[in-house]
Amino acid sequence: xxxxxxxxxxxxxxxxxxxxxxxxxxxxxxxxxxxxxxxxxxxxxxxxxxxxxxxxxxxxxxxxxxxxxxxxxxxxxxxxxxxxxxxxxxxxxxx
Numbered sequence: 001x002x003x004x005x006x007x008x009x010x011x012x013x014x015x016x017x018x019x020x021x022x023x024x025x026x027x028x029x030x031x032x033x034x035x036x037x038x039x040x041x042x043x044x045x046x047x048x049x050x051x052x053x054x055x056x057x058x059x060x061x062x063x064x065x066x067x068x069x070x071x072x073x074x075x076x077x078x079x080x081x082x083x084x085x086x087x088x089x090x091x092x093x094x095x
Contacts, residue, residue, distance in 0.1 A: 003056060003058055004058075007049070007052070007053050007056065010049055011049060011053075014042070014045055014046050014049060017042050017045070018042050018043075018046065021035075021038055021039055021042050024038070025039065
C-alpha cells in the first residue's frame with residue numbers, strides 16, 4: 001500500500017468515527033462532558049490527519065482551483081457608484 005492509500009484509509013475510518021459519534025450524541029445527548037470530549041478528540045484526530053497529509057513527503061495534495069483572470073480591462077461602468085479608495089467622494093473635498 002502506498003502512503004496515499006494509507007492516508008485515504010485512515011480518512012475513511014475517521015469519517016466513520018465522526019458519523020458514529022454523531023449517532024451516539026443523538027442517543028445520549030450532546031450536553032454531557034464525556035460526549036463533548038469524545039467529539040473534541042475526534043475533531044482533533046481529523047485536524048491532525050489533515051496536517052499529516054499536508055506535511056507527509058510524497059503524499060498527493062489537492063491542487064487549488066485555478067481561476068482565470070482575463071487580460072481585457074474591466075468595464076468601467078461596474079465602478080461608477082463607488083469612491084476612489086483613499087481619495088474620498090468625487091463631489092466632496094478633504095477637510
